[in-house]
Amino acid sequence: MARVAVWIVAGTLALGTAGLALAQMHGGGMHGHGHGADGTGHDEVNMPGLRGEDATEAESAELAVMFRNFDTFSREVELLPDGIRTVTRSSDTEVMDALVSHVVGMIDRVGQGRDPKIFIQSPTLDIFFARTGVIESDVEVTEEGIVVTQTSTDPEVVEALHVHAGEVSRMAENGMQAVHEMMMER
Numbered sequence: 001m002a003r004v005a006v007w008i009v010a011g012t013l014a015l016g017t018a019g020l021a022l023a024q025m026h027g028g029g030m031h032g033h034g035h036g037a038d039g040t041g042h043d044e045v046n047m048p049g050l051r052g053e054d055a056t057e058a059e060s061a062e063l064a065v066m067f068r069n070f071d072t073f074s075r076e077v078e079l080l081p082d083g084i085r086t087v088t089r090s091s092d093t094e095v096m097d098a099l100v101s102h103v104v105g106m107i108d109r110v111g112q113g114r115d116p117k118i119f120i121q122s123p124t125l126d127i128f129f130a131r132t133g134v135i136e137s138d139v140e141v142t143e144e145g146i147v148v149t150q151t152s153t154d155p156e157v158v159e160a161l162h163v164h165a166g167e168v169s170r171m172a173e174n175g176m177q178a179v180h181e182m183m184m185e186r
Contacts, residue, residue, distance in 0.1 A: 055116035059105060063118070065098040070175035073099075074145075077165045082151045082158055083135075084165045088172065089145025100146055107137060120179050122167050123186070127160040135161070 050063040066073075072092040078085040090096040109116060115129040128135065134157050138149045152158050170178040 050118060050120065055118055059102070059116060060118075062098040062102045062105075065095055066102065067171075067176050069095040070172060073172040075169050075172045077169055079162050079165070080149075080151065082153065083149065084161045085147070085149045086165055086168070087145050087147050088168075096145075100141055103139060103146055103148065107139060110135070120183070122164065122182065124160050124164045124167060127157055128164075131157055 050060045050067070069090070069092055072090040072095050074089055074091075076087045088099060090099060110128050111132060113129055113132040115125070131154065134154045135150055135152045138147075140147045150161055152161065167178075167182060170182065174181075
């Protein structure tokens with residue numbers, strides 16, 4: 001089974017959704033209000049942006065655990081000519097369990113072409129869901145952490161793997177702030 005591990009922000013972010021999210025981040029959007037619980041900005045408690053069209057409550061909850069505890073992560077990325085090798089770990093066992101579950105779940109989703117379409121998701125993932133079967137992944141949980149090696153013969157997929165590895169590293173370093181920054185860059 002071809003699979004891809006993504007600790008990411010799963011799914012796709014359509015241009016319309018990105019525009020709405022950006023408008024909401026800046027106090028615009030529907031009815032001119034922010035998207036926080038109190039109407040003033042981002043809702044870090046409920047994290048509604050982690051929900052998606054085809055994401056389960058459990059998947060969204062895993063993402064929330066990882067974003068709330070991003071400061072427990074450490075990560076190493078090696079860019080390979082045909083893919084990536086990453087090692088990600090958490091100093092917190094609950095967060096590590098959420099990470100492993102998320103990676104395994106996303107591997108299965110990509111293999112099935114089942115994009116969860118999480119609202120804050122990077123458009124980089126579109127290529128993974130569009131081209132199932134072209135990524136070879138090896139995932140192993142070791143003393144080092146979760147070790148993921150992904151390769152492809154498709155140059156566009158390799159480029160997307162490289163970009164996405166960087167996006168995930170930014171999120172592991174800065175949590176939801178990195179997501180906001182990447183959305184603004186788009």
